[in-house]
Amino acid sequence: MSVQRLVRGLLAGVLVAAASGCVVVSSGGTEPRRPVPPGGLGRMNNASANAVPGDVVTGALRDVERFWSAAYPRVAGGAAFTPIKGGYHPYTRSDPAPACGGQAAAYQPNAFYCPAGDFVAWDAETLIPQLYSDFGPLLVGFVMAHEYGHAIQSRLGVTEQPTVVLEQQADCFAGAWTADVLAGRSTAFKSVTPAQLDNTVAGMLLLRDEPGTAAQNPQAHGNAFDRIRAMQDGVEKGVSLCADYRADNVPVTEVPFTTQEEAATGGDLPYAQAVDALSKDAQAYWARAYPQLTGQPWETLGVQAFESGSAPSCPAPDSSAGGAAFYCPDGDFIAFDDEQLGQQLYQRIGDNAVGMLLGDLFARAVQDRRGAQTQDRAGQLAVDCFAGAWTNDLLTRDPAAGIRLSPGDLDEAVAALLAFGRAGSQQEASAFDRIGAYRGGVLKGLPSCS
Structure with a gap:
């Protein structure tokens, strides 16, 4: 491999997770930073070039439900799994997401679970097409499994934890689903290769907090190192470990900058x-x-x-x-x-x-x-x-x-x-x-x- 080809895919942009229970593309509230994906081109505003086949998201969500119908009783004392009741809602600028808890949502390149309405919604115009185009369908499935992880937290009654712990627990749950996919039990994803798994990890780098975010920040989701660790926990050790995530046993390495000079230079x-x-x-x-x-x-x-x-x-x-x-x-x-x-x-x-x-x-x-x-x-x-x-x-x-x-x-x-x-x-x-x-x-x- 040439050095030029090696560095062409280095990930220069940041997609920052900035709201509880969601994956969001934002860099402080205006236009998103545009990542350089593995292919070298950011097409964040060209939705038509990034069109996602209609069954990728819905197929992933059905598969995640299949997974939890078997896995949920193991972490819920034998209780049966109840699927999401509020439905699945793709949205765009012209067709916004449903209100959550009485609050209408402004358009964001985002995916989220709404506990008040018990539904999952995602940006079908920008975020999901971008992730699909740049990193492949497995990352799209992982994002949906992450959001479903928040629904599982609500059903288990384990939501009274710091946001950074809840987000990493959702990553861990999504990792457990990924392990099920790798084991060949998925109805939506077949014969996943190591390269496809690596692409999913690369996409997770873009779903991290900005460097300098404190773990105590109520908006914190985690740095890439911690979020990938949580994913790998789920892949390697399964849902029982994920269900036990608590503030006192999850290793969080995310820390704030200590000086203005450090913040200025990154x-x-x-x-x-x-x-x-x-x-x-x-x-x-x-x-x-x-x-x-x-x-x-x-x-x-x-x-x-x-x-x-x-x-x-x-x-x-x-x-x-x-x-x-x-x-x-x-x-x-x-x-x-x-x-x-x-x-x-x-x-x-x-x-x-x-x-x-x-x-x-x-x-x-x-x-x-x-x-x-x-x-x-x-x-x-x-x-x-x-x-x-x-x-x-x-x-x-x-x-x-x-x-x-x-x-x-x-x-x-x-x-x-x-x-x-x-x-x-x-x-x-x-x-x-x-x-x-x-x-x-x-x-x-x-x-x-x-």
Whole structure:
């Protein structure tokens, strides 16, 4: 894969979830920010080009009902499932959504569940066509499963939780439905591939809060790192875990900016400073962590940024990022294309996308030095977990002890993993799996990787 093709799909826009019980495209109340989807073109205002087949949404909702008819009794003490009674309502600018609780809704690119009317409504003009066009039908199904998750919360009587917990619980419920789809039981989605699942995860990046949103904000839905974690909880562990989500057991990493300067810069260091500071920090981390892992001292790892077409010689590179970065076992150094990879990651995602790149390369050196693989699936997931363990150190250290993560940095790492790790075959580690391995290192540290 060329570097140009690699970075073309980097996700530069933000679709911000900004209202309780819904998925909404907004950036503060006016026009939505327009994302750069995997194909590279935002067509947010061209609904005719994004027409969604009529049975995609209705088929997804029927399938979600099928799922809950079997799953609901398991989390409701044997009680039978009651489907939504208020119906399903697509809406447009000229044909608005029904009033909810007596309050007429102004048009928004949105999808929501209304508990007062017990109905689900969605924007059939902008939001759903955009998601379908850019990320595929499974993301549309996931959005509907998320909204139905709020109906399940209402039926279970578990709505007295912070909004950020309720939103992630709905993501978890939608993940449990996704697992049912992957198991082949869906009537609407057949033979879902790892690439389609990765597209759904990529779409979730756009359904996150803006960086700097506090988890305590009554409008908070969660950053991408937490929302994807919740989805993966549902996929991997099922509805019973989701039903137990509470404020005291859901790990929330969303934090506000701490200074005006941090908010103004988005928490990003200048590019050259970021490369230098992150390289030194990774070096210092592994000087501490590698002896714990292997009982051997860490030897300083060379770091080289090269110009396009002038990569340093290496007879058998351990490549990453489509070949634009690598660890060289013979020379014991790491290298990356400065302009076409490093700077592109920085400009289109942020400074911790560069951190994710360096974390990946340092982890490849760790694997090689300890005599382990990186190119098979298990080896790649170990690399991602080790990168997460360094992130864990950045998150948990004393703020005065060197650099630290800022709001949005975990989402930047996830975006970089999506750029590096889209599934190309059933044998490869998908971005879904790689994010899971990275998350394990982030939340549990180095012991979870060994």
